[in-house]
Amino acid sequence: MNLAVLASGRGSNFDAICENFQTSELFPKLLVTDQANALVLEKAQKRGVPAYHLPFPTQSREEAAEKLNEILQRYSIEFIVLAGFMKVLPTRFVRQWKNRIMNIHPSLLPRYPGTHAIERAWEAGDEIFGITIHLVDEGVDTGPVLFQNMFHRLKNDTLESIEEKIHRMEHRDYPRIIKNYIQTLRRSPS
Ligand code: GRF
Numbered sequence: 420m421n422l423a424v425l426a427s428g429r430g431s432n433f434d435a436i437c438e439n440f441q442t443s444e445l446f447p448k449l450l451v452t453d454q455a456n457a458l459v460l461e462k463a464q465k466r467g468v469p470a471y472h473l474p475f476p477t478q479s480r481e482e483a484a485e486k487l488n489e490i491l492q493r494y495s496i497e498f499i500v501l502a503g504f505m506k507v508l509p510t511r512f513v514r515q516w517k518n519r520i521m522n523i524h525p526s527l528l529p530r531y532p533g534t535h536a537i538e539r540a541w542e543a544g545d546e547i548f549g550i551t552i553h554l555v556d557e558g559v560d561t562g563p564v565l566f567q568n569m570f571h572r573l574k575n576d577t578l579e580s581i582e583e584k585i586h587r588m589e590h591r592d593y594p595r596i597i598k599n600y601i602q603t604l605r606r607s608p609s
Pocket of ligand 1: 426428430432504524586589
């Protein structure tokens with residue numbers, strides 16, 4: 420299964436995926452970012468993953484998605500993993516790739532969809548934090564949930580320590596769930 424990762428930022432999940440799939444056919448064949456200065460570009464270079472910068476302006480998302488499809492085709496991509504990709508993919512694209520785009524979100528969805536999820540949970544005084552791995556549909560962080568994991572806040576936790584725990588959890592769980600899900604896709608009739 421040829422996998423592409425879309426990311427906008429520092430790329431710690433991209434790195435965890437590469438690390439876990441080092442000797443697997445699931446090692447990413449491609450990295451696409453919408454941010455010219457994203458740290459993930461350096462990470463892709465170090466890992467030897469072909470990387471593209473593709474701007475994704477809100478007013479021309481459709482054209483950007485067409486370009487993205489061209490790049491994905493060039494690399495015979497069959498599955499897309501979002502790892503901190505901060506743009507909403509257009510409906511047409513999402514429908515074309517139905518059940519073949521996965522996302523990770525640093526909250527227990529449906530709580531705190533969108534940006535700054537961890538900070539919002541912290542500011543709300545939440546006692547339980549967690550992550551969600553889900554398929555992407557036309558909404559923002561609304562697709563079918565495949566997996567959630569959580570932990571209780573401890574007395575001496577800070578926002579920083581919570582963030583660290585969440586990221587550690589993401590890095591451990593995301594590759595595993597990607598692998599499991601792709602196995603189930605293979606067994607599906609279509
Ligand atoms: C992660 O917390 C992920 O859940 C969210 O964006 C963040 C990306 O972090 N969607 P990184 O770029 O993988 O380090």
